[in-house]
Amino acid sequence: MSDTLEFVTEAATIPLVQLSMQQAINRALAEILDADDRALVFGEDVGVLGGVFRVTDGLQQRFGANRVFDTPLAESGILGTAIGLAMAGFHPIPEVQFDGFAYPAVNQIITQLARMNYRSRGRLPMPVTLRVPSFGGIRAPEHHGESLESLFAHVPGLKVVSPANPQQAYHLLKHAASMPDPVIFMEPKARYWNKGEVNLADNEGSFLEGSVIARPGKHATLIAWGAMVSRCLQVAELAAEDGIELEVLDLRWLKPIDEAGLAASVSRTRRAIVVHEGPHTAGLGAEVAALVSQSCFDSLRAPVERVTGFDVPYPSGDLEDEYIPNIDRILFGVQRVLEYRRG
Amino acid sequence: MSDTLEFVTEAATIPLVQLSMQQAINRALAEILDADDRALVFGEDVGVLGGVFRVTDGLQQRFGANRVFDTPLAESGILGTAIGLAMAGFHPIPEVQFDGFAYPAVNQIITQLARMNYRSRGRLPMPVTLRVPSFGGIRAPEHHGESLESLFAHVPGLKVVSPANPQQAYHLLKHAASMPDPVIFMEPKARYWNKGEVNLADNEGSFLEGSVIARPGKHATLIAWGAMVSRCLQVAELAAEDGIELEVLDLRWLKPIDEAGLAASVSRTRRAIVVHEGPHTAGLGAEVAALVSQSCFDSLRAPVERVTGFDVPYPSGDLEDEYIPNIDRILFGVQRVLEYRRG
């Protein structure tokens, strides 16, 4: 199901606007609230303030305090309330203010949100889209730079997606909010302020599923999501100067993972490096590496490399750039797969 | 660091007793409380009742209600209190009653227990051993059959271990309780009542680290932990009748993972199947498969197989045997690695 970005810009005479990811999400939320009167947006400081990142800016003024409201400061309460609202036929779009503050809600997410449809034999669907400003890179206090994708992806009953640019943020959020199942929407907060072209025209479903090739190449595939996609694109630029053509695959959906898209790319390039911010051990990179090692067993010319955060707590701002995969570390990973020779 | 079980029985003139895992853990706890007056055992129903599995039976009577006590029914409270007690110089050995009820404590475990040593630059160590009756197989109600190892193994600052038999349960718990870092001790509740030989004599440290070869073989390596080890041994028995010699590697330490032990075994057998109860996607099997696919890239003759629980909520008793890897499904996995031919 893998698609190239060209696909987007190909189509002519469609409304293109420049938006930051924060603006794109804000716009998508407004359109969702406008189109679906069962949709509700709530969380800490999402109302009057418009969110600490202003992602919900203006929504309460426009849709009223019944549709967009502030809750008390309790994440488990936010998720548990969202579940009850879904049982009452609403389409909650709650926010937890930062990745690290999803942990207090983990019990409600895993034992309740992800299982209610199953427990009720499909009678109590959970059309809940949980927005989580995620990942690091903004020199914030502790617990403001976490990557929870492998925790969420392991939970049966959840779907997980992370946009890499404003175009995807806009369309994937609208798509997620239209789904009858719970979706964890991981917003790369470090990219909130980067502008990009957004094609407001609806894209057919296929565009919304699976992974996309952010940059085609033939010597190796860089697999990434969230904020790491743009970093991998930088790396590809640099490598190109040395004649190394790296393909950049934006995984987008962290559950379900686009196994076919991964296999298609890596069986062509025969080398893969997966890049993520989260800790190495049992990170989502392990799942990606395991899938690729299996599906491309015959074509792989080198072990799949994982360039990731270390198995350490997300550090303070000063050490952030040492923790998050930087261009050097990714290039070392590329070098390892390119120079690998069977012993 | 991989060791064979023969090692245990080799040494002569050492006290051998027959104990169930539940008895072995109870005995280890008693010895820990006896030897270390800073050790405390607490949780829900661990006192007067002696635990719903009787694992703490008799400990309160023997060591008093100051050392062994019941808490109110709140897992986050249990872990948060354990952290404070550790800050006060105690060695807490709390219990959460069942795997699925560790979720309410996840915030305290991830943001506090696992990070306090780091946050305090080593000044506030967390010598906390959290006992979690784990995994499925006992036809229990919902949330009583969960496998949280991949969640825990992903958390920087935690160590995770799971014993496969009474001998290991006894020694690994005493070892874990002696460590200055937080250890999640996952007890395979389905094995509580199986008796086995326990060598009470102290073993040198090396025995307590890394993985062990539960059964040597040469055609493929079955990698497992907890209750799946004995099932893999059954599979190896059956396969042996057809002349297929399967090595069974008991991983034991789920963090840190014995990468050297895995590589040593699989580079010999050149084929590997990892077996676990937890859901497939982003399960610990993905990490094991990724590690082996990398370390044994040249020697592997087939993709690493993962025979695991499905990406579904742990089902009700009637469907348990459909969910947990059973002998048939493991044999199918063995067949796939043995019959694999490069295309």
Next chain:
Amino acid sequence: MAPRALAATLDTLPTGSARHSSADAAPDSARLLDLYRMLSNVRQLDTSAVAWQRQGLIPGYAPMLGQEAAQVGAGAAVDKTSDFVFPTYREMGVAYAFGVNMVEYMSTHKAIWHGGLYDPVETHFAPFQAVVGGSVLHAVGWAHGQTLNAASTAGAGLGVGLAFLGDGASSQGDVHEAMNFAAILKAPVVFFVQNNGWAISVPTEQQVAGGSVAARAAGYGMPAVRVDGNDVLAVLEATKRAVAHARAGLGPVVVEAMTYRRGPHSTSDDPGRYRTLDDEKIDGGEDPLTRFRSELLARGVADAAFFAGVDAEAQRHADDIRDGVVALESRPGSEMFDFVFQESTPTLGAQARQWREESEHV
């Protein structure tokens, strides 16, 4: 020590604060007899379920012996069409009083389906909940949904969420968050606490600091009623008043029914390890059914013959349910995959196919 049920009561719920025809009317004799019928059936079914476990028909069960008055009283106080019940794992008596199909209810105890086979949407009875305190927040969210709906519809009284929890559950952070959210949102929810003295082996005194969950309500600016949970009429009346209060849009209420878990925590529990038979006699007080029988005799609305007849009928009813439970078959393994999502995924589809090939050999 005195019977727990007679513990000092507390009532901060303004009387007549809400007009509630149904609640004003004292139950007529037909209603009284009906209540006894429910009590008798619940008692019979509960006792039978314990026997089924001993016979190996079901792997386990959580008896509600002694809590019949609390559960029947609460269940009889709510409206099946407008309200919604959020049970724990021990609300068999509420399910019965609420009209849930008891064979479908018992299916969870036969290890057939965790949530039970009954339809929560049709019955307005949420799936069986095994996480202590796990569904209390759902009741608040559902109830707030009724407020939001009312904003658009005519104010014909709000649907009320009835959240069940135990004394042990009151220790969970989620219950605090639920009470605070409910009070802030003025959600039409009633927190119905069965304070049965025990959380498995831990007595309420070691569980609930301050001694009363109802007493916590004041801290949230919520009214509360603490009632003799073994007096079915008292429970019915208190719950009706609480529901009327919530229905009128006046916000959440805590009802704490003081009762006693006369049986083991579950069929795998051994209370002898943490309490004596004397404790049980003293703390348990008089059997709620005996009490209601005396009450009906005193009021002269029923006689021994009536009780005998109803009890015999209840026995037959329990036997019918047993037949139904015996007849219940396991669900096909394919349902493991069918209900994970409304819209399945390629990965899950592939797993389902592999399961079929390897386990069903098709």
Next chain:
Amino acid sequence: MAPRALAATLDTLPTGSARHSSADAAPDSARLLDLYRMLSNVRQLDTSAVAWQRQGLIPGYAPMLGQEAAQVGAGAAVDKTSDFVFPTYREMGVAYAFGVNMVEYMSTHKAIWHGGLYDPVETHFAPFQAVVGGSVLHAVGWAHGQTLNAASTAGAGLGVGLAFLGDGASSQGDVHEAMNFAAILKAPVVFFVQNNGWAISVPTEQQVAGGSVAARAAGYGMPAVRVDGNDVLAVLEATKRAVAHARAGLGPVVVEAMTYRRGPHSTSDDPGRYRTLDDEKIDGGEDPLTRFRSELLARGVADAAFFAGVDAEAQRHADDIRDGVVALESRPGSEMFDFVFQESTPTLGAQARQWREESEHV
């Protein structure tokens, strides 16, 4: 609306319940002047830190403007040698009053080390805590540890855990669990709530159902004091009494200091989006420093010259701290790996080696 600090007070803490020499003695004039010195230094340092952020010296800061009296009063009421403070991210004033090295304290705001560079064991001041409500349970566990220690040692009064939390934090489940655990364990802990009217943009009225965290204490059978948090002497006295109560083994106490967050939530916040300057004027009431100055003048223990001298001294002190903060260097990246465990692992060791090779090219 009246200044929040003057909100109706509540006091259920038995007076003289615990013999506490220190608390009985009203502060003498030397002590009073010392309190002003602390207030002035804290105000100066807080204002400076905001400036440092504007100047780009530190990436962010959480001002405590307006909470000086609450924090200095609380910090001055505990014993550095026997007690232990569990702060949030806004307790700069407590840290100062408690004698924490302020350069090491400020290091967290310079993004050098999340927990701060000060030694929590030496200072009895727990690491900087960014999880709202995250450390309240730790205070309970630590305090219970003091009870367990006392069981073995002579009863020379218990060490007391002082847990800091805000009005917003009171909504967290962990805070409820902490209060219940503390009351059940009779732990020597004081829950010191700074009710400053806001949790970022959410006012207390939309946060704390019932309106008062102190009022929740009764539900746990705990005494509580609600005090004018902008009156340093009132806070000092209330906290001393609470600490004495806990120290005497009589169990936990809630102190709710009614104050006002006069500044933004943090240097990246814009209060203009959710409250007006008029709100701030009315709700904030009189500046706690101005109030204490008038008090000292009225008592005739200080004069304008004294205040001028102390304030100038505080300015110099803040400048010295600024020099120290400027001089603070980043920690080496290797420390990412050094403090994960007391005993590192082979996997982590290998990652550290690879980091060194790839990032330090050694």
